[in-house]
Amino acid sequence: MLSKFIRHSCSSSSSKPSRLTKKECISFIQRCNSMRQLKQIHCQILMSSLQHNKDIMEDILVFCTRPQSGDLYHAERVFETLSDPSLFANNLMIKSFTKDRQPEKAILLFKRMRKAGMSPDNFTFPLVFKALGELRAMAEGRKVHGFTVKTGFEFDPFLRSSLMDMYAEMGAIEATRALFDEMPERSVVSWNVLIASYIKCRKFEDAITAFLRMEKSGVELNEATLVTTLSACVSLGDLEMGKKVHGFMENRGIKGSIPLNNALLDMYTKCGCMSMARRLFNEIPSKDVISWTSIVSGYASSGLLEQAEKLIEEIPYKNAKEILPFLASLLGACRTIRNVQMVKKLEKRITKLESSLVANRWEDVTEVRRRTKDQGIKKTPGCSSIEVNGIICEFLARDASYPEKTEIYSLLSSLSRAFHLEEEKEVDMRMIEMV
Numbered sequence: 001m002l003s004k005f006i007r008h009s010c011s012s013s014s015s016k017p018s019r020l021t022k023k024e025c026i027s028f029i030q031r032c033n034s035m036r037q038l039k040q041i042h043c044q045i046l047m048s049s050l051q052h053n054k055d056i057m058e059d060i061l062v063f064c065t066r067p068q069s070g071d072l073y074h075a076e077r078v079f080e081t082l083s084d085p086s087l088f089a090n091n092l093m094i095k096s097f098t099k100d101r102q103p104e105k106a107i108l109l110f111k112r113m114r115k116a117g118m119s120p121d122n123f124t125f126p127l128v129f130k131a132l133g134e135l136r137a138m139a140e141g142r143k144v145h146g147f148t149v150k151t152g153f154e155f156d157p158f159l160r161s162s163l164m165d166m167y168a169e170m171g172a173i174e175a176t177r178a179l180f181d182e183m184p185e186r187s188v189v190s191w192n193v194l195i196a197s198y199i200k201c202r203k204f205e206d207a208i209t210a211f212l213r214m215e216k217s218g219v220e221l222n223e224a225t226l227v228t229t230l231s232a233c234v235s236l237g238d239l240e241m242g243k244k245v246h247g248f249m250e251n252r253g254i255k256g257s258i259p260l261n262n263a264l265l266d267m268y269t270k271c272g273c274m275s276m277a278r279r280l281f282n283e284i285p286s287k288d289v290i291s292w293t294s295i296v297s298g299y300a301s302s303g304l305l306e307q308a309e310k311l312i313e314e315i316p317y318k319n320a321k322e323i324l325p326f327l328a329s330l331l332g333a334c335r336t337i338r339n340v341q342m343v344k345k346l347e348k349r350i351t352k353l354e355s356s357l358v359a360n361r362w363e364d365v366t367e368v369r370r371r372t373k374d375q376g377i378k379k380t381p382g383c384s385s386i387e388v389n390g391i392i393c394e395f396l397a398r399d400a401s402y403p404e405k406t407e408i409y410s411l412l413s414s415l416s417r418a419f420h421l422e423e424e425k426e427v428d429m430r431m432i433e434m435v
Contacts, residue, residue: 133169269298
């Protein structure tokens with residue numbers, strides 16, 4: 001019936017109003033499977049007496065704001081036609097703007113609904129806090145926080161967790177911790193937010209401490225807790241703590257999902273424990289792209305390039321798009337440890353891939369890089385840490401703020417000269433830049 005209606009609407013040249021009932025419209029909208037179909041139905045609705053029906057317009061909004069098949073631009077146009085949008089419609093648009101990384105629009109809409117006299121609910125505030133966190137709008141965030149206190153939403157568990165996350169995004173970890181300490185009851189969600197907040201603020205040791213406190217408190221840990229804690233272990237290079245988390249999983253009989261297994265694998269590879277990493281990799285029943293990338297790059301970064309090369313031959317992915325991440329990981333590792341011979345082998349392998357790589361489409365690479373720069377997207381800087389006399393010293397790439405930077409660079413220069421590195425032959429830098 002839907003396809004018949006669409007065919008009729010497309011072939012009809014009549015400008016007479018469509019005789020549609022509300023029930024028919026809602027049914028057609030719910031059975032749509034593409035924006036093209038929805039727009040055709042919407043067109044017929046606009047020619048009917050139902051063009052201002054709030055329920056129908058909200059159903060159209062719901063379809064337009066779907067993550068994969070929707071069209072946020074069309075949703076905005078529909079929303080602007082509503083003379084008196086409901087709280088549901090406002091929340092839906094604020095959520096969509098936030099997910100689409102348009103926090104400014106989300107906040108503007110929130111202010112507009114407040115100006116219109118509409119009271120937000122416990123679904124509105126978490127969305128607004130997320131948008132404010134992305135904008136790092138501390139002053140505005142405190143105002144909205146104060147408003148939740150006045151309206152009695154302050155102790156809503158979900159709202160408070162989102163408020164903690166907002167302050168963490170702004171780097172105000174003290175405010176996050178204060179909110180956590182004031183909680184009468186702490187759920188697994190609030191503990192997870194606290195641990196994740198410490199990690200966002202690069203307080204990795206505090207994140208580990210929070211995990212240990214959570215375990216002692218009797219709150220049941222979940223997969224998100226373990227994945228987040230393992231990321232803190234990676235940042236600290238704390239292999240022993242990572243092993244404790246792994247042991248905790250085994251003692252509790254927790255069978256790792258793909259994300260949890262990948263987090264464990266990432267921890268072992270980045271902490272340099274390749275024997276355990278390979279053992280875990282072999283035991284993972286379902287390996288995805290991340291699993292393969294992690295083990296291959298782990299071998300390459302550890303200088304075990306022969307093992308990495310052998311593993312590449314076992315990769316079940318064969319086309320250019322799927323295998324490129326593994327080759328890119330190896331290229332990055334080879335560039336770091338200056339293994340020119342391996343780089344050349346990888347270059348030859350890449351040139352034998354499908355036409356998208358053989359065609360030498362460097363203009364596409366240039367365009368992608370231009371767009372990346374325009375959008376302000378940057379590669380995460382390299383980071384390493386070392387424990388000296390119980391103090392963890394952390395180093396970021398291109399960060400010259402260390403007090404002993406002169407001594408460090410002087411020593412590195414001396415080491416470099418002492419190694420008497422063999423003069424490298426020129427490598428095709430265009431390929432290296434793909435990493």
